[in-house]
Amino acid sequence: MTLDFQPAPPVSGTDVTDATVIFNSKAGGSTKASPDLLVEALYRQGYRPVYRATDDEADLQTALQDVRGTVFVAGGDGTVRAAALRLAGRTEVRLGVIPMGTANNIGRTLGIEGEPLDVLASYAGGRALPLDLGRITAPWGEDLFLEACGCGAFADVMAEYDPEGGKSPLRALTALTTTLGNFTPLELTLTLDGQPQPEMACMLVEVMNTQATGPRLRLAPSADPSDGALNVIRVDAGGREGLLAYVAALARGNFEELASVQNDLARRIDIPYVGQAFHVDGEVRPARPGGSGVVRIEVWAGALSVLMPKGQEG
Numbered sequence: 217m218t219l220d221f222q223p224a225p226p227v228s229g230t231d232v233t234d235a236t237v238i239f240n241s242k243a244g245g246s247t248k249a250s251p252d253l254l255v256e257a258l259y260r261q262g263y264r265p266v267y268r269a270t271d272d273e274a275d276l277q278t279a280l281q282d283v284r285g286t287v288f289v290a291g292g293d294g295t296v297r298a299a300a301l302r303l304a305g306r307t308e309v310r311l312g313v314i315p316m317g318t319a320n321n322i323g324r325t326l327g328i329e330g331e332p333l334d335v336l337a338s339y340a341g342g343r344a345l346p347l348d349l350g351r352i353t354a355p356w357g358e359d360l361f362l363e364a365c366g367c368g369a370f371a372d373v374m375a376e377y378d379p380e381g382g383k384s385p386l387r388a389l390t391a392l393t394t395t396l397g398n399f400t401p402l403e404l405t406l407t408l409d410g411q412p413q414p415e416m417a418c419m420l421v422e423v424m425n426t427q428a429t430g431p432r433l434r435l436a437p438s439a440d441p442s443d444g445a446l447n448v449i450r451v452d453a454g455g456r457e458g459l460l461a462y463v464a465a466l467a468r469g470n471f472e473e474l475a476s477v478q479n480d481l482a483r484r485i486d487i488p489y490v491g492q493a494f495h496v497d498g499e500v501r502p503a504r505p506g507g508s509g510v511v512r513i514e515v516w517a518g519a520l521s522v523l524m525p526k527g528q529e530g
């Protein structure tokens with residue numbers, strides 16, 4: 217057999233040619249490729265690919281149980297997250313993201329963009345990088361997140377916003393900015409890496425691993441999901457700016473630079489819990505009036521190995 221490409225070198229101890237393909241036919245961009253096309257392209261790169269069909273998220277548990285080598289996940293952020301959470305801590309397995317969704321926050325943050333077959337081709341000769349996750353211990357239980365977790369205006373929008381009604385970034389932006397205009401701030405004293413911060417009336421607290429979350433809301437353009445830290449984005453109600461300023465900054469990609477926005481890097485974040493709603497990636501942990509306690513968020517540095525396109529591993 218003639219190889220068009222050399223497969224990306226493996227994490228030590230894995231078989232370079234093992235590959236598993238997960239394909240979410242429900243993802244927004246699923247017509248751009250098919251499992252057969254991806255399998256064929258991987259075979260031509262020298263892999264021994266296996267396609268594992270999944271009808272929903274729950275099927276991933278079995279599909280990923282005994283995987284080795286590289287798992288190529290074709291889908292939107294929900295699909296990548298579902299696979300990533302099941303591969304957490306299994307750093308001998310590489311995750312190869314093939315963005316095929318509407319927002320593709322994870323792919324965009326990693327610089328993995330383009331048509332599925334072009335993305336696959338870009339991985340030839342690429343290497344794996346560590347990818348962090350966020351870990352939550354909260355009064356509602358334990359959670360992991362890949363993109364972001366937070367409370368305030370965006371979590372409240374998520375609680376109200378019906379994603380199945382359409383994932384239009386414009387619709388989400390309108391919902392968020394409208395909520396920012398009317399939201400009653402949360403008076404919160406955060407503790408970052410053990411250091412209590414001055415109390416702030418917060419419109420929004422977002423602990424970000426990726427640069428964007430939800431329908432492509434780029435709240436932390438400087439976030440690096442491989443840096444072993446999380447970006448804590450807070451919008452101070454005291455310096456609340458006009459709605460247009462927030463919309464323009466999100467569009468321009470400089471949200472962190474607004475005067476009312478504070479961005480801190482931390483590895484452990486304690487947020488007082490007063491029963492407010494939180495979101496964990498695209499899931500909502502609804503408000504529990506009367507609730508109390510602390511929501512602790514910690515970075516799980518290098519929880520995953522993610523395959524990067526050649527030349528982008530730095």
Ligand SMILES: Nc1ncnc2c1ncn2[C@@H]1O[C@H](COP(=O)(O)OP(=O)(O)OP(=O)(O)O)[C@@H](O)[C@H]1O
Pocket residue numbers: 238239240241242243244245270271272273276291292293294295296298316317318319320321383
């Ligand atoms: N492996 C899978 N196979 C089938 N369905 C899946 C799989 N993983 C996740 N799903 C479900 O498919 C739905 C849509 O997935 P996803 O969010 O990836 O696509 P999208 O909505 O197009 O993307 P984005 O989140 O980027 O806008 C989600 O409800 C998710 O639970």
